[in-house]
Amino acid sequence: MVHATSASAGLDTLPRLLARNVDKFGDKPAYREKEFGIWQSWTWSEVAEEIEALALGLLTLGVNEGDHIAIIGRNRPYLYWSFVAAEMVGAVPVPLYQDSVAEEIAYVLDHCDARFVIAQDQEQIDKVFEVHDRLPGIEHMVYLDPRGMRKYDHTALTKYQVLQEKGRADGDRAELNRRLDKQTYDDTCVMLYTSGTTGKPKGVVLSNRNIIETSKASSAFDDLRFDDEILAYLPMAWVGDFIFSIGQAFWTGFCVNCPESPATMHSDLREIGPTYYFAPPRVFETQLTDVMIRMEDAGRFKKWLFHHFMAHAKKVGPDLLDGKDVGLGDKLKYQLGELMVYGPLKNTLGFTRVRVGYTAGEAIGPEIFDFYRSLGINLKQLYGQTEASVFITQQPDGEVRSDTVGVPSPGVELKIADNGEVFYRSPGVFVRYFKNDESTASTKDAEGWVATGDAGFVEEGSGHLRIIDRAKDVGKMADGSLFAPKYVENKLKFFPNVLEAVVFGSSKEYCTAFLNIDLTAVGNWAERNNIAYSSYQELAGHPEVLATMQSHVEEVNASVAEDPMLSGCQVHRFVVLHKQLDADDGELTRTLKVRRRIIEEKFADIIAALYDGSPEISTETEVTYEDGRKGSIKATLEVRDARVFEIRKVAAE
Amino acid sequence: MNALTGGNYTTADGRKIGNTMMEMKNITLRFGGVVAIKDISFDINEGEIRAIIGPNGAGKSSMLNVISGFYNPQEGEVWFHGKKRPQMRPYQVARQGIARTFQNIALFEGMSVLDNVMTGRLTHMKSGMLSQMIWKGKAEKEETENREVVEKVIDFLEIQAIRKTPVGRLPYGLKKRVELARALAAEPKLLLLDEPMAGMNVEEKEDMSRFILDVNDEFGTTIALIEHDMGVVMDLSDRVVVMDYGKKIGDGTPDEVRNNQEVIDAYLGVAHD
DSSP: GGGGGOOOGOOOSHHHHHHHHHHTTTTTTEEEEEEEEEEEEEEEHHHHHHHHHHHHHHHHHTTOOOEEEEEEESOOHHHHHHHHHHHTTOOOEEEOOOOOOHHHHHHHHHTTTOOOOEEHHHHHHHHHHTEEEEETTEEEEEESSTTTTSSGGGGEEEEEEHHHHHHHHOOOHHHHHHHHOOOTSSSSEEEOOOOOSSSSSSSEEEEEHHHHHHHHHHHHHTTTTOEEEEESSOTEEEEEHHHHIIIIHHHHOEEEEEEEEEEEEEEEEEHHOOOOOOOHHHHHHHHHHHHHHHHHHHHHHHHHHHHHHHHHHHHHHHHHHOOOOOHHHHHHHHHHHHIIIIHHHHHHHTTTSEEEEEEEHHHHHHHHHHHHHHOOOEEEEEEEEEETTEEEEEETTOOOOOOOBBBOOOOOOEEEOOTTTEEEOOOTSSSTTTOOOHHHHHHOTTTOOOOEEEEEETTTTTOEEEEEGGGOOOEETTSOOEOHHHHHHHHHHHHHTEEEEEETHHHHHHHHEEEEHHHHHHHHHHHHOOOOOHHHHHHTOOOHHHHHHHHHHHHHHHHHTTTTGGGGGEEEEEESSSOOOOTTTTTTTTTOOBBBHHHHTTTHHHHHHHHHHHHHEEEEEEEETSSOOOEEEEEEEEEEEOOOOOOOOOOOO | OOTTTTEEEOOOTEEEEOEEEEEEEEEEETTTTTEEEEEEEEEEETOEEEEEEESTTTSSHHHHHHTTTOOOSSSEEETTTEEEEOOOHHHHHHHHEEEEEEESSOTTTBBBBHHHHHTTHHHOOOSSSSHHHOHHHHHHHHHHHHHHHHHHHHHTTTOOGGGGGGGGSSSSHHHHHHHHHHHTOOOOOEEEEEEETTTOHHHHHHHHHHHHHHHHHHHHHHEEEEOHHHHEEEEOOOOOEETTTTEEEEEOOOOHHHHHHHHHHHHHHHOOO
């Protein structure tokens, strides 16, 4: 049973971990930040002093146990310390996304009854002031960057350093110690608001047990050590950053580095050379595109050298990383490549020292994933949620693939429901949603199992979890086989030519698809091949474009067919749409996610043609221009048949 | 003359304006037979943002060049901090705490942003060329101190990301900001800006306006600026001098100037007969 675990050696709160770190690594850098062009650093002893001063300062403001303290700003050591200072006085830190608008901030501040706010600068303070009249609960605000703050009324506003000074001078140390002594493993460590893609954000309450058990297990999983370095650049309100930059940092004692500004992130990354690194797929994608564009501009010899060695890396790199056997010749050639291409490239990207790298959040394209792996960067995938204190599954070294999210993290149990939804149970499972018992009950059952909302399955043999789609989008086809549109759509979208794909097939005989071309990629191709076109519509309907799209669809079919469970999702027929799916027309959400229901209604005639076998379909579609005017476009679309592949029977059937 | 002459008042947004810092008395500047500035007097108060406006060829830049010591007027006196200023070379004026930016950007294109901004510290460097070359003791310490000032300016103007970029590779709007950084690095008491917004788009203008206000507010720097964008001038400045054909035709708060018939005529144009 998960709750049987107890903290090792009294290390059951962050303040106690801090004290342990002071004893063990007192003189070792704990936090660094680049400011005024130099990396400023603080040792664990200095950090402990700073945090204590702030905690004493908070006491002088009258912070009570159980109060909520909102923290808004970008990754800065001072703000990380305020998390721990809040905990020391028995309050609950609540980080907010710094790019939220005032309205969103107002919702969270109101929902958690925040009495205090610690904000980075004038911008954040102004946002709170904007909604202040609706939030009578806020008593005092603390700011870090004094710029522009001089003229503000300071009766309920204090500068961070001033508060620390006050704490050092008049703070009640006895009271602080009294509060510290009381804290237990099951007290709340932090409250994080989920970004809220559906409905209002929910406050996820995580206990010391959740955070410390998770940090302990995940640090052991990847052998994280006190001499590791990370770059903290992802939003502080995101659970991952809390686990990496506070949880694991406090558990292992490694050093957290904060960039000078968001714009300098890449050069700071290069200067620090982190050994443990996390980035969402988008970041890896942009970096790869940058590299490729710069290579296009390089001289012919350099270009040849790059492509020649990258081809070799693709062949043997991943195997070498997984410790598999490769021929001596290949090994030597890879070493030569390391000297001439991979090494310098990794250095440019700032990945020279990366020992453990993770990506998560959405599907990563296999080419992108393989590119980094083939360079010898140990990039892995993990699958997690705020409610799980991040880790549900992760890939162990040597078992890394782009299509799975790995095996259950230590201490995590997995269960797949009949409808394919993934459930988990672990020491990291959240305590409850704040002031929302209804949602808590519908997400977490009495035995502690939590629904992820994602559908997936555990692969036989390897034991790896594979996520296929959001559970509510997964359906059955007419013959009863599994229908997971997003799984196929993601595969289609990995082609640079395909901007968007929508797959249909729920309760149908076979699957069909709408495709949108990517005007940049396809337009570029048309230019290079002297293909003239005057409009998006004309380019999308060009026979050669259709042929390319068909080859993409067939390639995807071939790869889908390899998967016995999902092979029914092969796309039999498709059309390339005459217009780009657009949020202005309601076809996509503002965050550019496909709205299936609306597309099904709006393009019902085209979907009918996909299933009645007709070779083409004439249609008229209403469009909304950016200024709000409406118009319509007429088009005759060719419906193409794609080759499908034989379904490989599973032995057990 | 207007009500605010002589200084010592508080602005609507709560900034304290001090005594008269600089006074131009009956300045006349001629180039051969051409009279660029004709008998102009005005003053600049401590902590104030003072704009000089006027149509093309009105003599605004010449006036700025008189203040910065680049031109010496044939007639008239320049008073600075209550003392009459003798004829000075521009570097002597710079040592008095007056820094400027130029209408056409005058940066070292091949040098990095950092090096360009460092040149702004030149008037504060005391060590000689030889000790600079040997780079021990005093010269090294001096550079560290100056670098600290420069880094604060870089932080203030939010140009950390381009610190090591050669200026030649920067877009126009950023070059203007680097020029401002170099002027600020000199820690001036009086900052002269010659058309800081010229050629900028709306967003860049907004950024630059913000920085000008912040400089004035945070460091208490007095600012004299020439600008064509009337919206910017009216929003930023405390007082405005209007010039036309080398003569002063208006002087006062933005509102006073806006309603001055002579100023309206100069801008909209009337028949000269």
